[in-house]
Amino acid sequence: MRVSQTNLAGDLLLNLEKQGAGPLHERVKRALRLAIREGRVEVGTVLPPSRQLAADLGCSRWAVTEAYGQLVAEGYLEARSGSATRVRWSNAPDTDVARPSARQAPAARFDLAPGLPDLRAFPRRRWADAVRAQVTQAEFTELGYPPAGGHLRLRRLLAEYLGRSRGVSTTAQDVTVCTSVTDGVRRMCHILRAQGITAVGCEEPGWTRLRQVIHAAGLEPVPIRMDHGGLRIDDLAGRPGLRAVLTAPAHQFPLGTVLVPERRAALLDWARGVDGVVLEDDYDAEFRYDRRPVAAVQGMDPSRVVLFKSLSKTLSPALGIGWVVAPPRWTRQLHQTDQVVAQPSTVDQLAFAALLESGTYDRHLRACRQRYRQRRDTLVQALADQLPGAPISGIAAGLHLILELPATVDTAAVVAAAAARSLRVADLAAYHATDARAAHGLVLGYGNLADSGLQEAVRHLRGAIEGSS
């Protein structure tokens, strides 16, 4: 049955219950997305004003504007300033399952959403050269099923590289090649669950996709608070029974904090005290701008830390290459669990190994670091020019920063208004598992924005903010 504007609320109410647990705005979003996807709400339909729908659903107006805003960001809805919100798209894939960059919504002209490196800088020729050399030289037996844990040549080069660049202490045997940080965390969660661990502390706010992976593996994600020094170890220690935590000490997502030195030690003290484990997400650690990257926590206690990393933030997420460094006692299970579904192509593993061996990967990282630092500086300057006094944080490293907004600004409306200007930005609130109202800001990723568009993107952002105040 088609749903018109007048009976939309009824359709949503019917479906809200089926959307499981979670914050109301999430459930409203999912119910509305479902109605659009399943064709009950047609493309072009004008949605009721948020105030009216909120009244019909008996929820806060905030929940509705938030749901609308996220669906605008996902490309299902369009919001033109000064006119109503309409259904734009009926067949966009689910974005709940990926970092914001995984979206399939029509490409925005200006991409200030976090999650992608500079895809324009992918070393295409070097990749093609490496593939050709490796596929030509490989033993024919190397074209059979990939060895458990990945090709040993890559694992050896990764162990060496990680020791040199990230202070990681391991051997080739204990490096497991997988397809992504998500894949590694998922495998590890199944191992932990088999050992009787039932919950994993998660940074709040944090990367939504990993919370989902933890949940899907049958473990409970427990939000642990953050502050300017990073993960609050006191909050972690205040959760009796908790024995595992997932954290990104080098550069947290989305807050951009770097875990302060005394907490690095305290984190490991905690892990030893509870006979627990630290899952270290090292996703964009290479990009530290003001001094040398801080080494991985893993190196301080390789028996208590499992490190996860991929090429998604350094080369391209299209390659699907990642790795896990785990204590030896878990290596075999990481290789052989029922949960191992896929490995990267052996040819691609060997091609990446060749880039590591020749120093090409190091040179690529150095060039990226310089480019990103410059772009960060330009972005910070542009924000200071266009939005004087707006607080910016998380800029010491990585590919994104946080722009705080005044409490009077509706962040979801800003995201929607930006989308209407073909500018993608992310609402900080989207990364909260619990109460998101405390968070009031945007996450701006500068990895994948062309330098040439940066000034214009920030002007559009200013317009979107001014229109939503």
Add this chain to the structure above:
Amino acid sequence: MRVSQTNLAGDLLLNLEKQGAGPLHERVKRALRLAIREGRVEVGTVLPPSRQLAADLGCSRWAVTEAYGQLVAEGYLEARSGSATRVRWSNAPDTDVARPSARQAPAARFDLAPGLPDLRAFPRRRWADAVRAQVTQAEFTELGYPPAGGHLRLRRLLAEYLGRSRGVSTTAQDVTVCTSVTDGVRRMCHILRAQGITAVGCEEPGWTRLRQVIHAAGLEPVPIRMDHGGLRIDDLAGRPGLRAVLTAPAHQFPLGTVLVPERRAALLDWARGVDGVVLEDDYDAEFRYDRRPVAAVQGMDPSRVVLFKSLSKTLSPALGIGWVVAPPRWTRQLHQTDQVVAQPSTVDQLAFAALLESGTYDRHLRACRQRYRQRRDTLVQALADQLPGAPISGIAAGLHLILELPATVDTAAVVAAAAARSLRVADLAAYHATDARAAHGLVLGYGNLADSGLQEAVRHLRGAIEGSS
């Protein structure tokens, strides 16, 4: 040996050289970190003033303060203002963990085990050419996260190819790119479980790995008997409550049977009668030697059949590319379930799409079919010569056949004796979930055996059998 403040410089000097290339302060940092980690410098040790250590090492004071500073940031050292820098942290390495062996079984000289195509025939140059062309031409946005379900260009070409070559009826939208048949079956099992299905009928004997995948997804694999006409539909129909079955109608593994036409219809009747689903494993269907390949059952009722297929038996399992063709009602879940862990690299997806589009893949398959038919004929002849009268079956298609052995022969002993002669063969009993004593034979795969070694391999096989009677 423990290092005190006074002989720290000596220890560092000894180890500086081992820290590879890079700036001196980096090497100082690594050498000092190593000394701390390896317990040569104890927690609490007061480090020499930077000026003094710089003099002892013959380097700039800056290099030392930089090294100290970084190790403070990493939590190894602590520096309180107005007092000396101390070691704060060391690490007690695990000593009592068993090392999983990284060794793999030494490659056999003669590989008559089933499961591999001819890896020597992998079209290396064409693959390298396709990767180069695709990585060069790709839009930079295609180097972002792969679209859910796979790249649409590949899905379109697969839909066309499958229609043409396998009688599959589908559209690009309902083709899902995944990493393997195993990956596809696993995703599908999770969907079925969410719909209340609790068990999946499995051919007995059958491919062990898929039974494991079904079990790991929380479903019960129910053995269904086979005979010379393929899966016994009467046995299937005799299991009340069963609503899903996994079968390989084109060429069963390991028995090599082809599902007879009347059972194809009966299979679909069964599925409709129980409101159920057929999971069609089409793993090596391209290789039918005596007439045109039988079309996939999927084409007879696309609403009741999910088809699984990969490149593992046609190009190489090292690539990790597979696909699922499902009824539209499941497509979205196949793309988006929590169980989606990985997709093949987008570059590789595009490279394979190019091979499909140019006809290279079809030509490769034709050449393989001819090569395998010839090899099958040679193997059958060699077996008839060396083991006259030994019953052989399952030769109409695929990459393996069954050699029955007399009841007096111990098949496990034959496999072991063959291994001692550097000949790999598989025991048919290994693929039975239930009573394996009825099975008395070997599964001989001829996909990955060099023609030149075939006669000698069969002589070794005869020796192994004679020694085990």
